[in-house]
Each structure stands twice: as structure tokens, then as C-alpha cells.
Amino acid sequence: MGSLDALKPGADPSRPVHVVFVGAGAVGCFYASRLHHPSHNIHVSLIARSNYKALTENGVQLQTHTFGDYVFRPHAVFPTVAAAAVNPNPSGAGPREWDYIIVTTKALPDRSDDSALIAPLVGPNSCIVLIQNGVGVEQPYRSRFPTTPIISAVTVISAEQTSPGTVRQNRWTRIHLGPYSNSASFSSSSLPSASSSSSPPGGQTSNGDNTTGALTATGSSPLSSQNTTAAAAADDKASIKRLQALGSQRAALLSDWWTRLGGIRDVDLAADETALQAIRWHKLCINAAFNPSAVLSGGRGNADMVRDPELRAHLDGIMREIWEVAPRVLGGGRGFPASAATPEKILKSTERNVGSKPSMLLDWEAGRPMEIEVILGNPIRIARARGVEMPRLQTIYALVRSMQEVKERRKKEGGKL
Structure with a gap:
């Protein structure tokens, strides 16, 4: 299969382009339908699990605020990654090389390594797209696929799967896209401001977390940069530049298809890699404040929390901590853009969000694993590797992680939850 490197936005591909979404939830199905x-x-095509039967029989039934009601019938629906690694055409034979592998599953690095899961799908001309919450989600993929272009994506959308195969989009369609090389790594080997005193030998941070270099292939030493020659350093810079160029070009194609063909008007291309990470950290202000606090407060919704003076002050404190840390994490003193909603504005707008429950609370109530690491743990580790502590975030991280561990242990032991 030929590369798409020469294709420019505004022109249709001259040969079939195959895209597979790993995860057929509400967000994945909506964006897949517009692509x-x-x-x-x-x-x-889609890789589905619990809704596989419904999707194969009836397609995706979409009820959207933006585009009306319609049915999306994918090119193919697969029950597993292994099935998607084989040519989806019944008359075909041999492996399928996917041009885009778009991951929209929940990010749970403490439970599974999704970079290993998608490995059978990745070919020499593939591009990986990560539409997931949190920060640092890209690092496992970069470590496993050091030469594959990666696009990092941040969405602002309200969508839900009301029943298997039926998706309702309530509000918003915005998606931000940008290339990723290694800017969100929390490895000491790839952070210019990390000192040897805070990163012991063996690639471990001071709290004992094993990490790997962002551009280090799986199985190689993350400390190889200590013996890097000038030529090798130049090669690393060339590799980063290549990854950013390929990621930017592939992101531009996706933006064109979603906008020109799919009718989504608010697909934004980040100016550069740091700009995209800034968007991730800004969304973190909301997720890291409201998600765990809803669980720790006893199950209170977003609007309910901001109307309580003490909880409002607590939420404001978490958001401002992230706001202050972001420029030091992103580098070059770059923080959030002037247009970004401030903590005060976020709290004010949340007053109207009556009845809304954040995803972490919904997962807690349903007994599902919560996205604790990418929303809380990774930010703490990334900041710590740059010599910055986040005491407010660390406190709620420790508490909510302990709550989940205790709940799961009691369930396993057959005790009361």
C-alpha cells in the first residue's frame, strides 16, 4: 500500500484509504460516521465489543443535534483487533495495512497496554490517532512505535450511547488535532529540566515509577542518551522533525476530510506540538478538578459541586494549580492561550450544567475502572520530572486511587462495597 505523504488537503485520495477506529463508543462512532x-x-471500519452484534446487523443509529438523524454503515465491523488485522474484504487475502488507526477507547494504562493491543494493525505507512482524555497518553505508543507518526487529538463533545448501536450527540463537535513526537514524556532521558538528583539510575523517577524515553524503542535502554554522540543527537532531532512533519501532514488530511466531506466546522489544527499539549492541559483543568471530586464528594454532580462554597473553592484551587504548572511543563514559558476559559469562567458556566455527572463518577457508580492515571497520575509524574510538585492534585490522586483499590479488593473478597 502506498504512502499518503504526497497527498494534499482539498484533493481526494487516488486510491482507497482505510481507517479503523479502535473503540466503538459514542465518541468513536460519531467521528467515524463523519469520516x-x-x-x-x-x-x-470499526472494532467493537459489547455492541458488535448491533453494529453488524443495523449499523450505527445516530441522533445528532448538528446533523440530524442518520444511519452510519461502516466499511466493516470487527469483534477483535486480530480480526481487523486480516483483509476485511471476503474475497481478499493477506494482512490489511491500515492508513489510520484511531484509538477512542478509555485510557487505562494501569490495566492494559493499548499500544500492544493495536500492534497487529500498525504497518509501515500507518498513522496512529489518539482521541483520549488526559495527558501522557501518547508515551506508550511512541515507545513501542518510534518511527510511526502519531496525531494527538482533544475533543469537546457531548455524546452518549443510549443503547447498543444507538448514539446521541447532544452538543458540540470540536476536535483539536496536532502531531506528537515526545513532548508529553515524563522520562528523565527526554526532559531537559530533569536533574540527576531527582531521577535515579534505571530510568526511575524519585517516586519509583518506571518510565521509558519517548523516542526509545521498546526493549532498549532509556539511559542511552547519557552516551549520545553529537551525530546521534542530530539523528534524534531529525527523527523528531520528521515525526512532526508527518504528523502535521496526516492531521491536515484528517482535518480536510472531516471539514470538507464530513461537515464538521470546528476541526482545529494546532499550530505546533506544544500548542496541542497546551489544549490537553487546559482540558485537564476541568477533568482533574471535577471528575475525582464528584467521586470523593459522595456522588455530587458538576453544578451541585460549584454551588457549594467549600467545594467551589476546592475546584478553583485544583484548576489554578494546573494553570500555574502548565507553562513550566510545556516549556518556553508557554501557558494557555489568551482565549482559554479561566477557572472562574469554567466554574460560572458549570452552574448551568444541572444534572451532569462527570465520566469518572459514572464509572465509579457502575463499578468500572476509572481513568485515574491519565487524568491524575500522569500530570503529577510529568510535572515532577520537571522539578514541579502538584500537592492538590497529588492529594486527590492518592485518595481516589485508594478508594478504587479498596472497593475492588472488597469485591474480590466478597465483602460489602
């Missing part, structure tokens, strides 16, 4: 355009040589 699937067989008449323009763009074919989108």
Missing part, C-alpha cells in the same frame, strides 16, 4: 466517504475513496 466515512466511500465515494471519495475514504473507508472507515
